Each structure stands twice: as C-alpha cells, then as structure tokens.
Amino acid sequence: MVAAKSTLNTILPKALIWIFLILVCIYCLIPFAWMLSTSLKTEAEAFRIPPTWIPLEPTVDSYIGIWVRKNFGIYFLNSTIISLATAILSTFFGALAGYGFSRFLFRGRKFLIGFFLATQMLPGVLLVGPYFKILSRFGLYDTRTGLIIAFLTICLPFSTWMMKGFIDKVPEELDQSAMVDGCSRIGLFFKIVLPIVAPGMVATILFAFLLAWGDLLWALCLTSRENMITVTLGIARTVGEFRIIWPMLMAGSLVGGMPAILLYIFLQRLLVQGLTAGAVKE
Amino acid sequence: MRINDRYMWTVFVLPAFFLLILVLGWPAITSILYSFQPTQAGATGYTLASYKSLLKDPFFKTTFWNTVVFVSFSVGSHMILGLAVAMVLNSALPAKPMFRVIALLPWVVPDVVAGIIWKWMYNPIYGALNDLLIKVGILENPVEWLSNPKLAMISAILVNLWRGFPFVMLILLAGLQAIPRHLYEAAAIDGASKLTQFIYVTLPGLRKMIVVALALDIVWEVRRFGLIQAMTQGGPGILTEVLSTYTYKQYFQFFRFEYASAISVVMTVVLLMVSLPYIWMISQEE
Numbered sequence: 030m031v032a033a034k035s036t037l038n039t040i041l042p043k044a045l046i047w048i049f050l051i052l053v054c055i056y057c058l059i060p061f062a063w064m065l066s067t068s069l070k071t072e073a074e075a076f077r078i079p080p081t082w083i084p085l086e087p088t089v090d091s092y093i094g095i096w097v098r099k100n101f102g103i104y105f106l107n108s109t110i111i112s113l114a115t116a117i118l119s120t121f122f123g124a125l126a127g128y129g130f131s132r133f134l135f136r137g138r139k140f141l142i143g144f145f146l147a148t149q150m151l152p153g154v155l156l157v158g159p160y161f162k163i164l165s166r167f168g169l170y171d172t173r174t175g176l177i178i179a180f181l182t183i184c185l186p187f188s189t190w191m192m193k194g195f196i197d198k199v200p201e202e203l204d205q206s207a208m209v210d211g212c213s214r215i216g217l218f219f220k221i222v223l224p225i226v227a228p229g230m231v232a233t234i235l236f237a238f239l240l241a242w243g244d245l246l247w248a249l250c251l252t253s254r255e256n257m258i259t260v261t262l263g264i265a266r267t268v269g270e271f272r273i274i275w276p277m278l279m280a281g282s283l284v285g286g287m288p289a290i291l292l293y294i295f296l297q298r299l300l301v302q303g304l305t306a307g308a309v310k311e
Numbered sequence: 312m313r314i315n316d317r318y319m320w321t322v323f324v325l326p327a328f329f330l331l332i333l334v335l336g337w338p339a340i341t342s343i344l345y346s347f348q349p350t351q352a353g354a355t356g357y358t359l360a361s362y363k364s365l366l367k368d369p370f371f372k373t374t375f376w377n378t379v380v381f382v383s384f385s386v387g388s389h390m391i392l393g394l395a396v397a398m399v400l401n402s403a404l405p406a407k408p409m410f411r412v413i414a415l416l417p418w419v420v421p422d423v424v425a426g427i428i429w430k431w432m433y434n435p436i437y438g439a440l441n442d443l444l445i446k447v448g449i450l451e452n453p454v455e456w457l458s459n460p461k462l463a464m465i466s467a468i469l470v471n472l473w474r475g476f477p478f479v480m481l482i483l484l485a486g487l488q489a490i491p492r493h494l495y496e497a498a499a500i501d502g503a504s505k506l507t508q509f510i511y512v513t514l515p516g517l518r519k520m521i522v523v524a525l526a527l528d529i530v531w532e533v534r535r536f537g538l539i540q541a542m543t544q545g546g547p548g549i550l551t552e553v554l555s556t557y558t559y560k561q562y563f564q565f566f567r568f569e570y571a572s573a574i575s576v577v578m579t580v581v582l583l584m585v586s587l588p589y590i591w592m593i594s595q596e597e
Binding site: 076080153155163246 | 537
C-alpha cells in the first residue's frame with residue numbers, strides 16, 4: 030500500500046509534466062502544420078468544408094506560383110540585399126563600438142552605454158514619419174538604400190552588445206602584448222581581435238540580418254513600388270488583395286519565414302545574450 | 312598622428328555614436344518638433360494643439376486602453392507560460408534540445424507570417440481552429456474569432472501569447488540553469504517542500520532575469536505592429552487597434568503628421584519610463 034502510494038506520487042507529476050509538454054508542443058506546432066498543409070493544397074481544396082488536414086491531392090503548384098505568378102523573386106532579392114547590407118554595416122560599426130566599450134574606461138562611458146540601450150527602446154513609429162520626409166527630400170524614398178539606413182536604427186545597438194560580449198571573452202593580455210610589440214590599437218583590433226571573434230561576427234551578422242528580414246513597419250512606410258518591396262511587405266500586400274489565394278499565401282509565408290526559422294535554430298544559444306545586452310549570459 | 316591610448320576609445324565608440332545620432336537622434340528630434348507644430352497651413356511657432364486634441368480624441372483613448380490590455384495580458388501570460396515551460400525544460404528530460412527548438416519556433420518567424428498563419432487558423436468557415444475544437448468536443452458551433460467584437464481582442468492576445476512566450480522561456484531557462492543545484496539540495500535536506508523551494512530558491516535566483524524579461528517584453532509588445540497589421544488591421548472597428556497601428560494610420564492614411572508624432576512621443580515617454588530600471592541596471596553593471 031505504501032509502495033503503491035509512493036509510485037503514484039512519482040508517476041503522477043511525471044505524467045502531468047509530459048501532458049503539459051505535449052500540449053505546449055501542439056500549441057506551438059499546429060499553426061505550422063496548418064500552414065504547410067494549406068500550402069500543398071489546390072485552391073479548391075483550401076475552401077473545403079470541413080477542412081482537410083492532409084491534402085487529398087497534394088501539389089507544389091503554389092510553391093512554383095509564388096515565383097512565376099507573383100514577384101517573390103524580386104522580393105527575396107530586395108530583402109536579401111537590404112538585410113545583408115544592414116547587417117554588415119551594423120556589425121562593423123558595432124564591433125568598433127563593442128571594442129571601445131569592452132577595453133576602455135572613460136568619462137561618460139555609463140552615459141553612452143545608457144544611450145545605446147535607450148535607443149533600443151524607441152518605438153519605430155516615432156521615427157517612420159520623419160524618415161518618410163527626410164528620405165523623400167534626399168530622393169531616397171522607395172529605394173533599398175533608404176531602408177538600409179532605416180534598419181541601422183534597429184540593428185546597430187543590437188550588434189554593439191553582441192560584439193561587446195564576444196570581445197569581452199578575448200583576454201586583454203593579447204592586446205597588451207601586441208602593443209608592446211609595437212602594434213597600434215587599430216592595427217591590433219583588425220589583425221588580432223577581429224580574427225579571433227570572427228565566428229561571433231558571423232553570428233552577429235546573421236542576427237542583424239534576421240532583425241531586418243522580419244520587419245514590416247519600415248518597409249510599409251518607406252517603400253511602395255513593386256520592384257522595391259521586401260518579402261514581408263509582399264506577403265502583407267497579398268492579404269490586402271480582394272481575393273486571397275490561401276495556398277499561395279501560405280507557401281509564400283513558409284518560404285519567407287524559412288531563412289529566419291533555420292538561422293534562429295542554428296544560432297539560438299547566442300540569441301539571449303545579444304538581445305539582453307549581455308545581462309543574461311548563457 | 313598618434314593619439315594617447317587613453318583617448319583611443321573615441322576612435323572606436325564615436326563612429327557608431329554619431330551614426331546613431333544621425334540615423335536615429337535626428338529623426339527622433341524631428342518627430343518631437345513635429346508634435347509641437349501647428350496644423351493650420353501658414354501658421355508658425357510651436358503649440359500644444361496636437362497634445363490637446365490627443366486628450367479629446369475618443370479613438371486615442373480607446374486605442375490607449377486597448378494597448379494597455381493587449382500588453383498586460385500578453386506579458387502576463389508570457390511570464391506564466393514562459394516560466395512553466397522553462398522549469399519543465401530545466402528538469403531531467405529526454406530529447407530536451409528538440410523540445411527547446413519546438414518551443415522556440417513561434418518566436419522566430421517574422422511578425423507578418425505569424426499574423427497571417429493565425430488569420431487563416433481563425434477563419435470561421437475554412438480555418439483549422441474551429442474544426443479542431445469541434446472535433447475534440449470543446450466547441451459545438453464554429454466561433455468567429457476575429458470578427459466577434461467580444462472575442463477579437465482575446466483572440467489577438469492568444470496569438471501574441473503563442474508568439475511571445477518562447478523568448479521569456481529562453482531568458483528564464485538561462486536563469487534557471489545558473490541557480491546552483493546545491494541550494495535545492497540544502498533546502499530539501501531542511502525539509503522544504505517543492506513549493507517552498509520554488510518561492511525561496513527559484514524566484515529569488517531568477518529576480519534579475521525576470522526584470523530583464525519584463526522590461527524587454529513590455530517594450531516589444533507595446534511596439535508590436537506587423538502581427539496586428541497582418542491579422543486584423545485594428546478591426547473589427549477599432550477593437551484591436553493599438554498605439555503603433557493607430558500612429559501608422561494617422562501618418563500614412565490620414566497624413567496628420569503632427570498628430571501622429573504626438574502619439575508616438577507619448578509612446579516613447581512611456582517606453583523609456585518602463586525600461587529605465589533595466590537601462591539603469593545594465594549601465595551600472597558594465
């Protein structure tokens with residue numbers, strides 16, 4: 030009797046934990062399953078009542094259609110160019126600033142750190158209006174360059190934290206001995222520190238890339254021509270159309286979300302540190 | 312030219328600083344100035360007119376409270392579910408990395424994609440959710456998740472719970488893993504129950520992570536735009552309209568730049584106040 034009770038005491042919480050975990054997994058995964066399932070259906074089947082979970086006549090037409098009948102090729106190219114340029118620029122300047130914050134104690138350092146942090150808290154809608162006017166004045170409205178400049182506001186502070194975190198791990202003695210050997214600060218930064226943190230730099234570039242990739246607000250406010258818009262805006266516009274072709278929209282969403290899904294899974298261990306300015310170290 | 316090494320920080324930090332001033336400081340100040348400009352053509356000087364009409368605008372009031380509801384329920388539910396999943400994933404469990412990836416998925420897709428998947432999930436006739444809930448026996452009749460005025464905000468929050476809890480989970484999981492195991496062992500030897508251990512060991516150990524998660528999550532949820540824009544565009548009526556979508560509309564549909572700026576300035580002030588403890592904590596630590 031006593032033995033039975035104690036097994037129940039250990040089995041029951043275990044079982045509850047598993048049930049909870051499985052429910053959470055279902056909650057997380059069902060929307061993705063539904064997206065995948067719809068993307069493989071014909072348009073007629075997407076409007077079947079009751080809905081089917083496994084497509085009766087699976088087809089990849091939608092995956093072809095987004096490139097052929099929609100301009101997904103252009104959207105993808107735009108998103109890639111814009112996100113990559115933003116990521117490289119912000120990581121470069123972020124690495125410089127990260128090194129500065131990591132290695133030097135100076136007056137106003139806390140203030141500057143606070144400033145960089147505060148810039149991450151500003152809402153995008155504070156900036157989009159002036160951006161619209163400023164970019165129009167310089168002829169940069171509806172250009173990729175305009176969006177690259179705008180995305181720096183999101184990516185630069187983030188890249189700075191991330192790079193500072195990686196540079197903090199490089200022993201300062203390396204810098205000292207290089208300087209004893211006659212190397213300048215700038216020289217040792219490029220020749221010694223950057224090569225050591227190269228993997229971290231790649232991670233930072235990829236994260237900044239994803240921050241820019243996932244945006245809708247800026248693309249919506251600062252671009253309009255079909256040949257300038259990004260993947261996210263292209264998807265959002267499809268929703269606004271009179272007749273939504275759901276299989277194609279789901280295929281587009283899956284393809285448009287895929288770079289983010291793959292890269293984040295690949296980089297998840299570093300994610301927390303960059304987004305919390307190093308307050309949480311894994 | 313040689314610069315004393317003491318001043319070399321300027322070479323490293325100032326380029327990024329000036330770049331931020333240029334791409335962020337300048338537009339931010341421009342926006343603040345807009346918000347004080349008169350709206351009549353030809354008028355000059357500065358005025359509080361936009362802020363005064365803000366106070367009188369019933370739509371702003373509704374939108375403001377919508378945002379408060381949306382953010383507080385989102386963040387509250389993120390914390391609860393995030394902590395629960397983090398604690399489960401912190402215990403001895405097979406296939407932990409797989410569960411971690413699954414639980415992270417909702418967070419990694421772009422906002423727009425999340426909004427669109429759920430718009431289609433919620434579709435009252437062809438959508439998956441009604442079908443599923445009816446099959447399981449929870450619902451008898453299809454529900455209009457996004458067009459029923461009573462449900463629209465709840466539905467939006469449920470999507471945002473799905474979208475946002477993984478990040479809180481990741482932060483708290485990192486925090487849990489940093490709590491030394493011997494603290495639990497010592498508490499267990501002293502006869503502390505699981506609940507007592509949770510209150511006296513787990514929660515104090517997580518205090519800093521909770522501050523970080525709260526601050527960042529509040530800021531992100533107040534700024535959340537793509538999700539609502541893709542899913543409801545603030546509808547039905549203005550029932551799911553939040554400050555970010557409302558400001559966007561004022562700017563780019565009604566072209567009331569001064570008024571939109573005033574709303575965004577109010578948002579900024581609120582966000583900076585909310586995040587101040589976080590900013591303070593980190594800049595003191597560094």
